[in-house]
Amino acid sequence: MTTAYPPMPAVLEGSALVEAYMARTTGSARLAERGRTLFPSGITHDARYIEPHGIYVTHTEGSHKWDVDGNEYVDYPGGHGALLLGHSHPEVVQAVTEQVSKGVHYGANSELELEWAELIQKLVPGAERVRFTNSGTEATMLSLRLARAATGRPKIMRLTGHFHGWHDYAASGFLGQFDGGPARGVPEDVARSVVLAEPGDLTEAERLFDDDIAAVILEPTGSIWGQVPLAPEYVRGLRELTAKRGALLIFDEVISGFRCSPGGAQQALGVTADLVSLGKIVAGGLAGAAVTGRADVLEGMDFRRAATEGAEKVFHMGTYNAAPTTCAAGIAGLRLVDTTDACQRAINYGNGLIDALNEMFAAEAVSWIAYGTFGGFHVFLNPEQITTDRQRIESGEHDRATMKIAVPPAVSLKLRIGMLLNGVDIQGWPGAPISAAHTDADCDQTVEAFRQTIYALRREGDLP
Numbered sequence: 001m002t003t004a005y006p007p008m009p010a011v012l013e014g015s016a017l018v019e020a021y022m023a024r025t026t027g028s029a030r031l032a033e034r035g036r037t038l039f040p041s042g043i044t045h046d047a048r049y050i051e052p053h054g055i056y057v058t059h060t061e062g063s064h065k066w067d068v069d070g071n072e073y074v075d076y077p078g079g080h081g082a083l084l085l086g087h088s089h090p091e092v093v094q095a096v097t098e099q100v101s102k103g104v105h106y107g108a109n110s111e112l113e114l115e116w117a118e119l120i121q122k123l124v125p126g127a128e129r130v131r132f133t134n135s136g137t138e139a140t141m142l143s144l145r146l147a148r149a150a151t152g153r154p155k156i157m158r159l160t161g162h163f164h165g166w167h168d169y170a171a172s173g174f175l176g177q178f179d180g181g182p183a184r185g186v187p188e189d190v191a192r193s194v195v196l197a198e199p200g201d202l203t204e205a206e207r208l209f210d211d212d213i214a215a216v217i218l219e220p221t222g223s224i225w226g227q228v229p230l231a232p233e234y235v236r237g238l239r240e241l242t243a244k245r246g247a248l249l250i251f252d253e254v255i256s257g258f259r260c261s262p263g264g265a266q267q268a269l270g271v272t273a274d275l276v277s278l279g280k281i282v283a284g285g286l287a288g289a290a291v292t293g294r295a296d297v298l299e300g301m302d303f304r305r306a307a308t309e310g311a312e313k314v315f316h317m318g319t320y321n322a323a324p325t326t327c328a329a330g331i332a333g334l335r336l337v338d339t340t341d342a343c344q345r346a347i348n349y350g351n352g353l354i355d356a357l358n359e360m361f362a363a364e365a366v367s368w369i370a371y372g373t374f375g376g377f378h379v380f381l382n383p384e385q386i387t388t389d390r391q392r393i394e395s396g397e398h399d400r401a402t403m404k405i406a407v408p409p410a411v412s413l414k415l416r417i418g419m420l421l422n423g424v425d426i427q428g429w430p431g432a433p434i435s436a437a438h439t440d441a442d443c444d445q446t447v448e449a450f451r452q453t454i455y456a457l458r459r460e461g462d463l464p
C-alpha cells in the first residue's frame with residue numbers, strides 16, 4: 001500500500017538557509033526523490049539521514065569530495081571513520097587494483113590473510129589470535145558469542161549509549177530503551193540477557209554485576225566515538241571488576257582501533273582487554289573487520305581443539321571473511337599506520353581544529369564547546385548553557401544525561417545543512433572523525449563554515 005510521502009520537518013519550512021541549500025543541490029534533490037521510491041527515507045544507512053535531503057557524491061580525493069551538482073566539500077565522515085589515511089591513498093588503491101585482477105574471492109585460504117593478521121598482531125596488544133568478519137557489527141556479535149561460550153554464562157553487560165553496531169544484543173539502550181526493554185523488533189529474551197550500566201559509574205557496574213555476566217563490552221574512549229568521554233580510571237576499574245568476577249572485558253575498537261594510537265585504545269589507555277572488536281580502519285576502507293584477543297577464547301572456534309576436548313565448536317562463518325581484495329586493502333592500510341605518523345597527524349589536526357573552533361565560539365559568544373581527544377572532534381551544543389570547558393568534558397566529568405541533552409531539532413538539522421552549504425560535510429551529532437589527509441586550509445574552511453552557520457541560525461532566530 002502506498003501513502004503520500006510525509007513532508008520535511010515543519011521546523012525547516014520557510015528557512016532561507018534550507019532554501020539556499022536546496023538551490024545549491026538540485027541534482028541531489030532529484031536523486032533523493034528517486035531514492036525515496038527505493039529505500040526507506042531514500043538512504044542506505046541511518047547515519048546518512050539528512051533533511052531535506054543529503055548530497056549524492058560522485059568522487060573523492062584526499063580529504064575532499066564532490067557532489068552531482070559539482071559542489072566541493074571538505075569531507076569528515078571519511079567512510080564513516082574507515083579512512084584514516086584519507087580517500088584513495090595511492091598505496092591502498094594500488095594494492096586493491098592489483099589484487100582485483102588476481103581474483104576477488106578464492107573460496108580458499110591465501111597468504112594475504114596471514115600477512116593481514118600478522119600486522120594486527122604486531123599493532124594490537126594481546127592479539128594472540130584473529131578471526132576476520134565483514135563488519136564491525138559482526139565483530140561485536142562474535143565477541144559476545146565467544147565470551148558466552150568461554151565462560152558458560154548467558155548475559156552481557158553493556159554501557160548505556162555505547163554503540164556496537166545494529167545487531168539484537170546491541171540495539172536496546174543506544175538511542176532509547178534506556179530501561180533495558182527491547183528495541184522494536186528485538187526479542188524480549190535477548191534484551192533481558194543484556195544488563196545496561198550507566199557509563200562512568202563503577203559503583204553501579206559493581207552493584208549490577210552478577211555471576212551470569214559473561215563479559216562487559218564498551219567503547220573504551222567513550223560512547224559514540226568518544227562523544228561522552230570516559231575517565232581512564234573507570235575503564236581500569238572495569239578491567240579489575242571483570243577479572244575479579246571471572247568475566248571477560250571486551251573493547252569495541254571498531255572506531256578507536258588504529259585511530260587513537262597505532263595500537264588503539266588499549267595502547268593509549270594502557271589497558272589490555274580479553275577480546276577486541278576491530279572494524280573500519282583495519283580493512284583499509286573496504287568491508288572487513290575482525291575479532292582478536294586471548295588465544296584460549298578465540299580457540300573456542302578451533303575444530304581440533306573442540307574434538308580433543310569433546311566440546312562443541314563455537315559456530316562462525318561468513319562468505320566474505322578475509323576476501324583477498326579486503327586483505328590487500330587491510331595490509332596496505334595497516335602498513336601505513338605502522339610505518340607513518342598517520343594517527344598522530346589526525347590527532348594533531350583535531351587538536352588544532354578544536355582550539356580554533358573554541359576561539360571562534362568564544363569570539364562569537366555562543367556557548368558551544370568543541371572537544372575530542374582521539375583523532376576526532378565533537379561539538380557540545382550546550383542548549384542549557386552550563387558552565388564547562390573542553391578539559392572538563394574530556395576528563396569524563398559530565399555524565400551521559402548532560403552530554404546528550406536534547407538539542408532543538410531546528411538547530412541540529414540546520415547546523416548540518418549550514419555546514420554543507422559552506423562546503424563542509426560533518427556527521428550529525430555534530431562532530432566527525434579526522435583523517436591524516438586534512439590540511440590547514442581544511443581547518444580554516446571548517447571554522448568559517450561553523451561561523452557562517454552560527455550567523456544563519458541567529459538570523460533565523462534559532463540561536464541566542
Ligand SMILES: Cc1ncc(COP(=O)(O)O)c(C=O)c1O
Pocket residue numbers: 080134135136137138140163164165166219225252253254255279280289
Ligand atoms: C564502536 C562501533 N562499533 C561497532 C560499529 C559497527 O560497525 P559496522 O558499521 O561496520 O557494522 C561501529 C560503526 O560505526 C562503531 O563505531
